[in-house]
Amino acid sequence: MANSEESKSIPADPSSPGGEGHGDGRDDLIRGNLSFHDITELVSRHTEKKAPLAWYVAFATALSGTVLLLALFAYVTWNGIGAWGNNQPVGWGWPIVNFVFWVGIGHAGTLISAILFLFRQHWRTSINRAAEAMTIFAVICALIWPTFHVGRVWVIYWTLPIPNQMEMWPQFKSPLLWDVFAVSSYFIVSLLFWYVGLVPDLATLRDRAKNIWRKRILGFFSLGWTGANRHWRNYEKAYLLLAGLATPLVLSVHSVVSFDFAVSVLPGWHTTIFPPYFVAGAIFSGFAMVVTLMVITREIYGLKNVITIDHLEKMNIIILVTGTIVGFAYITEFFMAWYSGVEYEQYAFINRAFGPYAWAYWIMMTCNLVTPQLFWSKTLRRSVPVMFGLSIIVNIGMWFERFVITVTSLHRDFLPSSWGYFEPTWVDIGTLVGSFGLFFTLFLLFLRFVPMVAMSEVKGVLPQADPHFYEMGDGHADGNGHAGGDGEPYIQPATVTAVERPDTDRSGDA
Amino acid sequence: MLDNVVQEAKVSMGIFESDADQVYGLLAEFSDPGALLHAAEAVREEGYRHFDTYSPFPIHGMDEAMGLGNASAVGVFTFFGGVTGFAVAYLLQWWTAAVDYPLNISGKPFFAVEPSVPILFELTVLFAAFGAVAAMLALNGLPRPYNPLFYSDRFEGVTDDRFFLHIAASDDQFDAEETAATLRQAGALHIELVQDDGVADP
16 A cells, blocks of 8 residues: 555546536546545555654744744734834734735635535545635634734724623624624634534544544544444535535625725725625635645645646636636726726726835736736646746735735825825734744644545545446446435345355455 | 334434343445445345444435435524524624614614624524534434444444444344344345444454
8 A cells, every 4th residue: 555656657638627527527536546445545644654854844934933923923912013014094004914815815715615515526525625724724814913903902802792891892883893703703614614524534543543542532523423324414414504504604704804995985995896806816815825735735745646637727727717807806996996987096096006006016916817827728737836836926916915905095095194105014024924834833733633635525536436336347437426326226136145254355345 | 102212313313222132233344335235225125224334435325225315404403503693693783782782873773784784694604504513413413432333343444445234233123143144145245243242342
């Protein structure tokens, strides 16, 4: 078994782009003719053996970032948020930019886990676990910003409807409070969804565990899961319902985040295009982050047969589509400003593109609209170095998008005497870098201790998981297996095996 | 009467009672998902009801083969979870703003539905998700740290690549010899008697 992924080469370019999610394209989902046991082994062993050196190097780097973040947040809490560059007229500086940036990253995970599940896109099974983990960690990285940006972090509980000695309640008419509810509901639902998906895989690790304490801890978290069909039945139903609930939720979260801007009366913010445009941008940046993470993960952990080049290509197509939607929204904003006939609105946009922040605007335009167009080329979107570079460029562009939106509208206040130019401080830069440290610390811990691929789901989309596979005998099952099939159970006359025999042939199910 | 209802409810969660001799049932291993599906079909046709199949992933068509039907109860719990969330969000926003501490801002209404919509939506989804997960756990009888099947060493492979069918001793038709014959007939690779006696496999 130890030889598996090293010895199996990846075919150069065998796939047809239109075949995903349907019965005919299913055989290509997982490469290398892997058996059920191969999948278990490929994924589980990384949580059981010593981590590769690259993991320790990355973890040490990420942990230093986390320490930097904690130290700087302590500094900000002690000295006040003036330690950041926030000041009149730009009261919402990098903290809000970073908040929107990180919430957006999270959206791809839910899109992969929920929306692609509802659309029966089987290729999601190889990446959904890691993408959902990314969602949870990105939302954690997002929540820290408003938490500290309130200044007096010790009274952050005022944002929640908790009875208190002042007998006051939160202002439910404020978009900022909607944000509290939207993002925290999103976090909790994502966590539930992720954990429910994890239970069968934690049971796999439990059953493989040699150490008694490891077995007990995993036994606790796997809830006594046995893979009983009476359980799978309710489990699949609950999973489907969670996917159905998470889908409108994820669309609502970034819409509500955009309300923080759109409900105000500031030129450049007060636009109805914001909710769909923010959601498209969120998916765009999130997919770019998934590509960045998956390219590294599959390389280091030898998962190229499970997370194939086809998976990456499909994500790149989504990046191309959403990037183009975002670019279209940028242009639509200009049209709306011109068409509205409101000179302040027109000024806000001209100022964005040609004013003091033109450099940021054109970075945004280049990274989000122009460079992703390279993915029209099949060669480029199947090239790992190209997609890795582009995915990072996309996230740079999306960070600048939020910067442009937040800062350009604020730096021209209503009175020209209050106009200013925002400049970040070293604390701004340090906390942003630190938030990446926190994100990667959490993600690396996930890679180390949790099955990084949803084993039970990947097994479920293998051709041999379909009961009909065995009746055809030629390895080309007719039904679409995990997607539902025809629901008609196949009845075979019981064959007689007279004696109990030990099953020495464990590769029989391959 | 009540005992029967409780027993049947537990069977629906995959929890079976051992018989007087501490026999939990017979555990048979099958080679692949296809064989397991046919075996479940055959066992049900023989008239067994207290049985369950175990596999590393859900097998499609198994619910029909076992005669279980649709898992609609999860949906009911989810729906009521959603209704609860909606009611909580509505009452919370209305009571805090219009009853407990009304603030007159520019003569605007103390409570209005329109600005309450985002939180109504979020809490509906949140509580519906709680309902779905709680229903899944409750209907499956999870968490269940103790399970006599864990005494079988072979059963450890169920989360890897093995496929099992277990007929519980609590089934009216259960008879160690005859049931084993039925399982053998259905194509079992290996059959073992699982005892709920606190002793792991030799």
